[in-house]
Amino acid sequence: MSQTVLELNGISQAYGSQLVVDNLFLRLEKGRIGCLLGASGCGKTTVLRTISGFESVLTGDIRLNGRIVSSPSLTLPPAKRGIGMVFQDYALFPHLRIFDNVAFGLRGLSRAEKIVRVHELLELVGLKQEQHKYPHEISGGQQQRVALARALAPRPDLLLLDEPFSNLDVTLRERLSLEVRDILKAYGATALFVTHNQQEAFAVADEIGVMSAGRMLQWAGAHELYHQPADTFVARFVGEGVLLPGVVRARGEVETGLGVLKGDFKEDFGGGAAVSVLVRPEDLVHDDDWPVKAEVVRRNFRGASILYTLRLSSGDLVQAQVPSHCNHVIGERIGIRSDVRHLVVFPRT
Ligand SMILES: Nc1ncnc2c1ncn2[C@@H]1O[C@H](COP(=O)(O)OP(=O)(O)OP(=O)(O)O)[C@@H](O)[C@H]1O
Numbered sequence: 001m002s003q004t005v006l007e008l009n010g011i012s013q014a015y016g017s018q019l020v021v022d023n024l025f026l027r028l029e030k031g032r033i034g035c036l037l038g039a040s041g042c043g044k045t046t047v048l049r050t051i052s053g054f055e056s057v058l059t060g061d062i063r064l065n066g067r068i069v070s071s072p073s074l075t076l077p078p079a080k081r082g083i084g085m086v087f088q089d090y091a092l093f094p095h096l097r098i099f100d101n102v103a104f105g106l107r108g109l110s111r112a113e114k115i116v117r118v119h120e121l122l123e124l125v126g127l128k129q130e131q132h133k134y135p136h137e138i139s140g141g142q143q144q145r146v147a148l149a150r151a152l153a154p155r156p157d158l159l160l161l162d163e164p165f166s167n168l169d170v171t172l173r174e175r176l177s178l179e180v181r182d183i184l185k186a187y188g189a190t191a192l193f194v195t196h197n198q199q200e201a202f203a204v205a206d207e208i209g210v211m212s213a214g215r216m217l218q219w220a221g222a223h224e225l226y227h228q229p230a231d232t233f234v235a236r237f238v239g240e241g242v243l244l245p246g247v248v249r250a251r252g253e254v255e256t257g258l259g260v261l262k263g264d265f266k267e268d269f270g271g272g273a274a275v276s277v278l279v280r281p282e283d284l285v286h287d288d289d290w291p292v293k294a295e296v297v298r299r300n301f302r303g304a305s306i307l308y309t310l311r312l313s314s315g316d317l318v319q320a321q322v323p324s325h326c327n328h329v330i331g332e333r334i335g336i337r338s339d340v341r342h343l344v345v346f347p348r349t
Helices: 044-052 098-103 111-124 140-152 170-187 198-204 222-227 232-237
Strands: 004-015 018-029 033-037 059-064 067-071 083-086 158-162 191-195 207-212 215-220 242-250 253-256 259-262 274-279 284-286 293-301 305-312 317-323 333-338 345-347
Touching: 004 044, 018 044, 018 059, 018 207, 018 215, 033 044, 033 170, 033 198, 044 083, 044 158, 044 191, 083 140, 098 111, 098 140, 111 140, 111 170, 140 170, 170 198, 191 198, 207 222, 207 232, 215 222, 215 232, 232 242, 242 317, 242 345, 253 274, 284 317, 293 317, 305 333
Parallel strands: 033 191, 033 207, 083 158, 158 191
Antiparallel strands: 004 018, 004 059, 059 067, 207 215, 242 253, 242 274, 253 259, 274 345, 284 333, 293 305, 293 333, 305 317
16 A cells, blocks of 8 residues: 655745745655656745755645644754755765765664665665765766765655756756666655756656646646646646647537647537647647648757747647658748647636
């Protein structure tokens, strides 16, 4: 049976009169990796600081393994929470060797036990060979893996990671984020990390919470967030594509600039209702035999594919992801066919 490690029940937090976390709920099961995803300033770090006990809550409570650690009348000190932290700047001790950095938080163990534990962790993050080096003698990616090993060493119930990859270059970021996921899974850790980078969230997390202005808009797996966004903010924030204006013709049918799109959608809009339909770039297929033509207004070459921004004859813009051997110039008219598998429809405001 699954066991809930972390629960946030309607927590709020403010700096002065500015509410930065607003009635936030979240539940993370043992062994799962969660992620808070949102633009800068939406309150992600404040939520982490509140979970770790550096901030208190104004409303609601935080439970770790069922025990209340924060409520308006209680803030258990950080050291008593059994939480490990990894920061974006690694925060390694520059004057300690890698071995001693990892051993730092291990209390109550004999020297022999410490050696076994540190070696186990360094093995896990693939850095046993580097144990005698100092932090400045290893790369940024390696330093972040040491920070991870150090945080895991005392066997925390929960690991919190604050923008753990943001100091690394793009290629390393991508590789390390996958490596970190493998390490956390191999260890069976329960972890919550924050990022503003959705590719990172997709690569690492089992569940992602999209935040805006201190609120949690949706908490779901990457597939669900992408294909069934809860509202237009999440639809725009996660992934690419457009919200195409349309009018409901009948149940499951919407008239748009791409023609009539058909498919089930949850909401029961009446005929004639003005709606927005989410159209992702992969929902459109380049097909010059198709009668619907659109004008190329922008192109973004991505190597394997080109993301075209196209103007329909209705004047609406859509985006299409097309294999990059289909090379078209701005101003050209190309055929596009919609291959929308399921309709995501919102009331148009
Ligand atoms: N110590 C503080 N005192 C006053 N206001 C603060 C403090 N820390 C953060 N804030 C404000 O609270 C809001 C949320 O900040 P927070 O750092 O939690 O956001 P974030 O989503 O983590 O942003 P980033 O991705 O830029 O780190 C912001 O408007 C920020 O300016």
